[in-house]
Amino acid sequence: MTEIRSGLVVQHGATRNLVLPDGTDPGQGDQHYSCVLRGKLRQGRRERVRPVVIGDRVRFTVIQGSERQGAIEEILPRRNAISRPQPSGGQHRKLEQAVVANLDRLWVVVSLAQPPLNRRFLDRILAAAAHQSVDAGVLLNKIDLADAADPQPLLSTYAALGYPVHVLSAIARDGLDGLGAALEGSIHAFVGLSGVGKSSLLRALQPGLELRVAEVGERHGHGRHTTTASRLFWLPEVGGWVADTPGMREFGLWGAFQRELSDCFPEMLELAPDCRFRDCMHRREPGCAVIAAMEDGTVDEERYASYRALLTELPVDEFDQRR
Ligand SMILES: Nc1nc2c(ncn2[C@@H]2O[C@H](COP(=O)(O)OP(=O)(O)OP(=O)(O)O)[C@@H](O)[C@H]2O)c(=O)[nH]1
Numbered sequence: 001m002t003e004i005r006s007g008l009v010v011q012h013g014a015t016r017n018l019v020l021p022d023g024t025d026p027g028q029g030d031q032h033y034s035c036v037l038r039g040k041l042r043q044g045r046r047e048r049v050r051p052v053v054i055g056d057r058v059r060f061t062v063i064q065g066s067e068r069q070g071a072i073e074e075i076l077p078r079r080n081a082i083s084r085p086q087p088s089g090g091q092h093r094k095l096e097q098a099v100v101a102n103l104d105r106l107w108v109v110v111s112l113a114q115p116p117l118n119r120r121f122l123d124r125i126l127a128a129a130a131h132q133s134v135d136a137g138v139l140l141n142k143i144d145l146a147d148a149a150d151p152q153p154l155l156s157t158y159a160a161l162g163y164p165v166h167v168l169s170a171i172a173r174d175g176l177d178g179l180g181a182a183l184e185g186s187i188h189a190f191v192g193l194s195g196v197g198k199s200s201l202l203r204a205l206q207p208g209l210e211l212r213v214a215e216v217g218e219r220h221g222h223g224r225h226t227t228t229a230s231r232l233f234w235l236p237e238v239g240g241w242v243a244d245t246p247g248m249r250e251f252g253l254w255g256a257f258q259r260e261l262s263d264c265f266p267e268m269l270e271l272a273p274d275c276r277f278r279d280c281m282h283r284r285e286p287g288c289a290v291i292a293a294m295e296d297g298t299v300d301e302e303r304y305a306s307y308r309a310l311l312t313e314l315p316v317d318e319f320d321q322r323r
């Protein structure tokens with residue numbers, strides 16, 4: 001008799017995926033099954049890489065006589081997922097790369113210094129989350145650094161747009177209680193550029209957490225740990241699952257067209273009905289309410305700059321063959 005179980009994917013890989021069976025205590029040692037993917041689930045590889053991703057709920061069969069090995073038979077329907085175009089230097093058509101599924105909230109981690117704050121990157125992930133109907137939030141880390149940017153204006157800008165914002169220091173252990181409370185229950189993920197402190201925040205929230213890290217050589221005489229694989233961690237202190245992901249240099253909008261972009265910026269979504277033209281792209285059209293609001297300071301100039309930068313990257317429609 002083949003035993004069928006259901007569980008949560010906590011790590012995905014090219015050939016093996018780690019699945020925690022339902023009903024097991026996530027805090028209890030190693031209960032995971034190392035699972036391959038049935039061939040039928042690997043179909044469609046020309047369009048998307050990674051058919052199964054962390055956060056997925058799956059049904060799997062236990063391979064008889066093996067040491068905690070299984071085969072994923074079915075990926076249960078997703079509540080949501082965040083995807084991006086697979087980063088590649090080539091000119092050929094990009095594939096969809098899922099990052100996390102079934103998210104409560106995607107948290108964009110930025111550092112206020114070292115590496116310097118990157119508003120374009122922050123806004124592009126927030127827009128991608130909006131496009132895929134995933135709730136997002138902002139974590140402003142490294143406030144302890146002397147050269148850190150002032151978090152206050154950022155806090156007000158993003159909070160006014162409806163995003164939860166936390167001002168933090170993983171090292172000085174600042175703001176962790178508030179963040180811990182926000183992460184309670186279900187699945188969250190940390191994404192952002194390399195070195196902003198995603199892994200450090202996880203470690204600060206759950207001291208003693210075993211993070212899988214790899215040494216990538218020396219930089220300026222200091223050892224540097226960088227995350228090489230996404231992994232979902234259970235944080236008993238917090239009572240929630242949080243994904244640590246490797247630093248991303250690119251984060252495009254999967255499947256979005258130019259005319260959809262302003263709907264992914266809450267302030268533009270709100271102002272668009274006041275534009276003179278119904279199909280206003282908020283570029284330099286006469287009577288544009290977004291440009292007027294930017295000129296009188298109601299819309300943040302940096303946000304508008306992020307919008308314009310992203311717009312140039314998106315195809316006009318499905319027949320736009322230039323990308
Ligand atoms: N001063 C200061 N340094 C921090 C803080 N958080 C993290 N760091 C340092 O920043 C560096 C990078 O931190 P990581 O946690 O590895 O960053 P990451 O976002 O996980 O990076 P990747 O895994 O490469 O994506 C480490 O040297 C940390 O000690 C902070 O709040 N303040």
Ligand SMILES: [Mg+2]
Nearest residue numbers: 198199226227
């Ligand atoms: Mg890391």
Ligand SMILES: [Zn+2]
Nearest residue numbers: 275280282288
């Ligand atoms: Zn407009």
